[in-house]
Amino acid sequence: MMIEMKGIRKVYSTGRVEVEALKGIDLEIDRNDFVAIVGPSGSGKSTLMNLLGCLDTPSSGVYRLSGETVGGLDRNRLAEIRNRHVGFVFQNFNLLPYATALENVELPLLFGGVPTKERRERAEAMLRKVDLGDRMDHRPTELSGGQMQRVAVARALVNRPTMILADEPTGNLDTTSGKGIVGLFQELHAAGQTVVMITHDMALARIASRVVQIRDGEIVDDQRAAA
Numbered sequence: 001m002m003i004e005m006k007g008i009r010k011v012y013s014t015g016r017v018e019v020e021a022l023k024g025i026d027l028e029i030d031r032n033d034f035v036a037i038v039g040p041s042g043s044g045k046s047t048l049m050n051l052l053g054c055l056d057t058p059s060s061g062v063y064r065l066s067g068e069t070v071g072g073l074d075r076n077r078l079a080e081i082r083n084r085h086v087g088f089v090f091q092n093f094n095l096l097p098y099a100t101a102l103e104n105v106e107l108p109l110l111f112g113g114v115p116t117k118e119r120r121e122r123a124e125a126m127l128r129k130v131d132l133g134d135r136m137d138h139r140p141t142e143l144s145g146g147q148m149q150r151v152a153v154a155r156a157l158v159n160r161p162t163m164i165l166a167d168e169p170t171g172n173l174d175t176t177s178g179k180g181i182v183g184l185f186q187e188l189h190a191a192g193q194t195v196v197m198i199t200h201d202m203a204l205a206r207i208a209s210r211v212v213q214i215r216d217g218e219i220v221d222d223q224r225a226a227a
Helices: 046-051 075-085 103-109 116-129 145-157 175-190
Strands: 003-014 017-029 036-037 060-065 087-091 164-165 194-199 209-217 218-224
Touching: 003 046, 003 209, 017 046, 017 218, 036 175, 046 164, 075 087, 087 194, 103 116, 103 145, 116 145, 116 164, 145 164, 145 175, 164 175, 175 194
Parallel strands: 036 194, 036 209, 087 164, 164 194
Antiparallel strands: 003 017, 003 060, 209 218
């Protein structure tokens, strides 16, 4: 098992008011699974994503990622875990505007202390894997939306993470580009990559092998697609 959450609560304090964003989440995800977490705005899915990606820690409950208990760790340790285990793909791409595609993909390796030659070779190989071998020297402003998202996917994969965590990955793409990214995620899953996708779009969620629905901070449905 790669992800194990038991009794996860997240409470935000705003002055005298406390808001319970997650209300005792129990969630298990196996390696090599493809899970879509679906919910409307305000359902708690973004909070859950932040916890899954070690961007935040729960108020209570237990979260284990690849057997390692995450709760209670300091920021530096969380950053190490993120860099090793989680590859992020965001709706807004989050690429450095003045860096080339190659330099953007190299970033996680730079933070991980990978030597320059190996860093360059791995980033180039990953860009070729997402069919951007001829766009390595292009900056984001010189790329289409679909190409920018492929750079983001290459960056997410380059550190060989145990999990890809995608937040509305087709939200800013046209239909054609969106289908291309959907196909890429399906290929990655077929090759053995664990993928967790956060979305409000049920049509997009159906490409996953399992759909978890969250509402008002609680999981209300968890269905695996028929074989």
